[in-house]
Amino acid sequence: MYQILIVDDEMHVVERLAGTMDWESLGVETVHRAYSVQEALVLLQTTTIDILITDIQMPGMTGLELIATVREKWKRTKCILLSGYADFSYAQEAIHHGTADYLLKPVSEEQVRETVQRVLQQIQAEWEDIVSQQRIQHTLKENLPLLKGNLLNELLQGRRYGADTWKPRMRELSIPDFQDSPFAMIMVRMEEQFLHYDAHSLSLFEYAVSNIAEELFSPHYDLWHCKDSHDYLVFMLKCKTSSIQTEVQQHLERTSSELQKAVSTYLKGKISVLVSNWGQFPEDMTTLYNQALSLFRKRIGSEHNLFMTAADTKIHDEPYRTLQRLYELPTLTQLLEAGRWIDAREKLLAVFDELNNQWSQSQEYVLEVFFTVSAAFSYITHKNGKQLAELMGPDYYKLTEGLPFRSVGMLRDWSLRVLDQLKADMDKEVQDSRSLIVQRVQQFVDQHLSEDVSLQTIADHIYLHPVYLSKIYKLETNQNITDYVFQLRMEKAAYLLKNNQEKIYEIAEKLGYQRAHSFIHVFKKHYNMTPQEYRDIHTAGKL
Structure with a gap:
């Protein structure tokens, strides 16, 4: 429109x-x-x-x-x-x-x-x-590296896409087909020397590291990379040939070591490099990524210029025991902030399904879900200028009871009930706010009909952006503000013509028309007769 x-x-x-x-x-x-x-x-x-x-x-x-x-x-x-x-x-x-x-x-x-x-x-x-x-393809080509990296980052963070969603996106972005293929990850951390540079210079060095990696790995591997939320460079690799696994692993480790040396030689900086185990795409992505993060945290820590592989440790033999659905993107807090209530409910149901199926007997995991969900509820409530106690009533006191829920079912019911209370409160607030806006608009127009009642003037009076004001008014009344102003002018014109003897030009001035003939023109178009004809018809019986 x-x-x-x-x-x-x-x-x-x-x-x-x-x-x-x-x-x-x-x-x-x-x-x-x-x-x-x-x-x-x-x-x-x-x-x-x-x-x-x-x-x-x-x-x-x-x-x-x-x-x-x-x-x-x-x-x-x-x-x-x-x-x-x-x-x-x-x-x-x-x-x-x-x-x-x-x-x-x-x-x-x-x-x-x-x-x-x-x-x-x-x-x-x-x-x-x-x-x-043609324009779309041109723009897509210009932004291709960023779009590729964003998609990989989302998958690493655990965002769930159906195959019918991410497969077309990968094809559109010219990403190699990793589907059902073995893959490994290389995680790179830029070390202290690089971190002294400003953000722009650092991004250039990261770009250079990515180019070096492309040069070294691309003859033998399909490559897909991104910068993750922890500022690591993450490279996903798939072997282009069906070589023996041990030979592939040795070649991967040797080439990764060459990457570290090339960065030191040509960029004059240090990096730490971690080579992951192998997994299957897409089901093992999040697991391998989290294992790599864990190894960086536990084995490399604050040391610099280290090289290691997941095969060097026994971490791959340890089950990665965490609540996946609770922390994967989008988080519950993000969904609440966006007002995506249906998605938030589905998120909670998925969390409780996982909790019930795998860790229902562990009070520690139940408590972890309780704390995380409660924190999300508290955050969004406080951000909206309210207190949980006034919003939740008796349910609030569950937050103060040490270990408030002894079963997954009780925690699930409580969480969904509070979510519904949050939604109802937000919906009521939005509705009340919009109703008040409509009321203030109509009140202003009624009181200033003979003056400037343009959309900008009304928006300035109510302290809202005119575009936002226009859309909210249309949503609530199914009518534009200008239509309301015109309708009110015509209704008042009809009333004045029937109930007093003022001149036509005097009525026109009261309604905000500077010239009587403009008023006559719009009145005739609306009522199919002139103001004088309207007055004659409606006052004939009163004489």
């Missing part, structure tokens, strides 16, 4: 064009009004305007100067010049500033409609070109 801004110091021109045309049929969501260049510039800074329709001659800055500013700051906004001056020099200057079209006053609604429709078609064609397959 499109946004249009009409700018003219003659209020009746703005009101006639904004209030009487069937903009919705053109796909226009909101028509903004401005009565000076200064007011238009304020609105342009806060709202994405698709088409600007502006007069030329206005106090202060001219429409041509406004268009020049728009071309400099908001290049995608199309401009239509509206003027009563049939002077070719204006048209020349307008063309120089890249104006989409030029209309002479007095202009008919049909002319405006045809012009706007033509410009909207131009906008549509431009966006179709932007999102065309």
Whole structure:
């Protein structure tokens, strides 16, 4: 849906064009009004305007100067010049500033409609070109390394994708097919010398390390790498040939050692390198990654320039006993922050299924889930300016009872119940907040109907962004604010015409119309009769 801004110091021109045309049929969501260049510039800074329709001659800055500013700051906004001056020099200057079209006053609604429709078609064609397959492929190629790394990082962190999701993404990003293949990981930590550099310089060194790794490994391995959340460089490798496993392992270790030496020789810095065991993609990814992290933490620690393999330790013989679903991405806290209540519920159910199936007899794991879930609930509640005690009632006191739950089932029921309470409270707060916004908008319009009741003015009064205000009002009332203003003006006009003897121009002024003929025009279009005809019909029986 499109946004249009009409700018003219003659209020009746703005009101006639904004209030009487069937903009919705053109796909226009909101028509903004401005009565000076200064007011238009304020609105342009806060709202994405698709088409600007502006007069030329206005106090202060001219429409041509406004268009020049728009071309400099908001290049995608199309401009239509509206003027009563049939002077070719204006048209020349307008063309120089890249104006989409030029209309002479007095202009008919049909002319405006045809012009706007033509410009909207131009906008549509431009966006179709932007999102065309060729542009997408070009952009994808430019950002390919980052996108590849992001996907690998998400998989390492435990984000669960169905095969029908990550397989197409891997193909799209030209990532080698690791499916059901043996793979190993190499984890690299940049050491102290590199860490003295600023972030930009460090990223260049990391890029250089990745290039060296590509050069060394790519003849024999398919490679996929990223920088993880702990600032390690992680390389996933799959052998290109079906060689004997022991020979592959020896070659992998030797080449990894060469990587460490090359970085020292050519980049003048030290790295620590860890070679993982082999696993199967994708099911072993998180396990091997967490094992590698554990080895770095337990075996390498704060020492520098070390090289080791997982085969050197017995850690691969030890079960990696942790609650996978509790910590994999997205976390419960992230889901609560995003308001993804259905996903948060599914996350909890998955956590409790894992807990029940594997560690239901361990009070330690039950307690771990309790603390983690409680922390997430506490965090989101406090972030929303509330206290858990007032929100949870009797359930709150479970948090203060040492070991509050003796079974997985009891903890599960409590967690889901509190989640529902959180959602209900958030929903009520959102609904109350939106209802209050609608109430304040309507109250302001009612009290200032004869003054400036543009979207920007109302937004400034309520201290909300005009785009946000417009969308919230439409969601709650199924009506645009400008439609409400027009409807209220027409209703008040009908009431005043029926119940007092004020002149037509006096009623027009009360309703915010600077010129009586503008009021007469919109009233006739709305009621299919002039204000005087309406008054005559509804007061005839009172005489």
